[in-house]
Amino acid sequence: MNAFFDDWDDASVPATAAPEAPAQTTQTVQAAPAAALAPIKASDKRVVNGHGDINQLAPFKYAWAWEFFLKANRNHWAPTEINMAQDVQDYHHKLTPAERHMFENVLAYLTTSDILAMRNIGLAVMEKMTAPELQIYQARQVYEEALHTWTYQHCIETLNLEQEEIYNRYRVVPAIHGKIALANRRLEKILRSDLDLSNRETLHEFALSYLFFAGIFEGCWFYNGFSPIFALQRRGLMKGTAEQFQYIMRDEVLHCAFGLRVIRELMQEENLTLDPKAVAELWAEADAAEEAYASYILQEAILGYSADLHLGQFRFVANRRARQMGLSEPFPGAQATLPWLDEQANLRKEKNFFETRVTEYQTGGSLVW
Ligand SMILES: [Fe+2]
Numbered sequence: 139m140n141a142f143f144d145d146w147d148d149a150s151v152p153a154t155a156a157p158e159a160p161a162q163t164t165q166t167v168q169a170a171p172a173a174a175l176a177p178i179k180a181s182d183k184r185v186v187n188g189h190g191d192i193n194q195l196a197p198f199k200y201a202w203a204w205e206f207f208l209k210a211n212r213n214h215w216a217p218t219e220i221n222m223a224q225d226v227q228d229y230h231h232k233l234t235p236a237e238r239h240m241f242e243n244v245l246a247y248l249t250t251s252d253i254l255a256m257r258n259i260g261l262a263v264m265e266k267m268t269a270p271e272l273q274i275y276q277a278r279q280v281y282e283e284a285l286h287t288w289t290y291q292h293c294i295e296t297l298n299l300e301q302e303e304i305y306n307r308y309r310v311v312p313a314i315h316g317k318i319a320l321a322n323r324r325l326e327k328i329l330r331s332d333l334d335l336s337n338r339e340t341l342h343e344f345a346l347s348y349l350f351f352a353g354i355f356e357g358c359w360f361y362n363g364f365s366p367i368f369a370l371q372r373r374g375l376m377k378g379t380a381e382q383f384q385y386i387m388r389d390e391v392l393h394c395a396f397g398l399r400v401i402r403e404l405m406q407e408e409n410l411t412l413d414p415k416a417v418a419e420l421w422a423e424a425d426a427a428e429e430a431y432a433s434y435i436l437q438e439a440i441l442g443y444s445a446d447l448h449l450g451q452f453r454f455v456a457n458r459r460a461r462q463m464g465l466s467e468p469f470p471g472a473q474a475t476l477p478w479l480d481e482q483a484n485l486r487k488e489k490n491f492f493e494t495r496v497t498e499y500q501t502g503g504s505l506v507w
């Protein structure tokens with residue numbers, strides 16, 4: 139046995155006496171003949187409320203979901219593979235107090251958010267799906283959210299930040315807590331295994347929550363959430379952390395696109411229309427929480443970045459997410475305040491800008507927005 143397995147072989151557990159073997163019996167148990175089942179057709183499948191066979195992958199009804207799974211598997215990395223040596227120097231010797239304040243609070247927000255995202259998809263959403271090809275991508279997503287959490291922890295450890303303080307920050311800073319509390323409220327509404335999605339009101343609540351997590355939490359807050367760190371990266375600072383965040387961003391782009399597609403399919407199958415008032419409320423709450431967050435992390439503007447730029451980009455991306463769902467734009471006229479952000483997400487365009495391995499990892503085609 140090699141050292142890796144030795145580590146997991148718990149020698150401290152005291153040996154216990156082997157249980158006595160049951161008495162021999164001459165009775166044989168006859169297995170009941172299995173009943174034959176009718177074959178499944180792709181058209182039997184539904185996003186939710188389906189009665190097909192959840193253990194049977196094909197025939198696919200949602201072949202695009204399988205493609206998402208294959209695409210997600212092309213973005214493999216481990217946080218320990220990325221060199222963070224320069225980041226340690228930058229953080230302790232080059233960042234200004236305002237930049238350190240921003241950096242730490244972004245990290246504190248993101249790490250809490252990713253755990254929440256993992257719980258949402260793994261505990262609240264995945265079990266409600268009734269087609270295995272949807273669940274399989276979501277299983278990968280659960281792993282990716284855990285990987286993201288590992289990434290932040292790796293950054294926090296490498297930079298020697300005070301863990302207890304960083305991880306508690308979302309609790310003690312109202313502007314960070316506001317975003318997390320909003321997401322927790324949405325999650326709690328659907329975090330029940332006995333949620334009856336044949337009830338129209340409950341189904342609407344579920345769709346709204348999924349829209350919040352895919353379109354806002356991942357599609358806007360995460361998508362734009364790395365921007366302040368990318369602003370440092372563009373000035374040659376904290377490049378290891380930023381590279382890690384680029385990998386995460388790749389995943390989040392897929393999480394958002396997948397989630398929005400699932401909701402569109404669900405609405406079509408269930409003939410469901412989202413209440414415009416409820417959707418408007420979703421955007422208004424998200425905007426207010428984002429404004430408070432941006433004002434806190436960027437109390438002082440840093441070179442090339444400010445709270446106004448952050449909020450402007452949030453609104454611009456929010457309009458895009460709404461259009462992807464066939465909904466009206468929540469912030470008409472919002473302009474891109476960070477025109478470089480999309481290029482940052484689509485790493486292939488930035489081949490010469492980053493001297494890292496990011497582009498080498500992506501072997502597939504361009505991402506679907
Ligand atoms: Fe994530």
Ligand SMILES: [Fe+2]
Pocket residue numbers: 255283356389390393
């Ligand atoms: Fe995600």
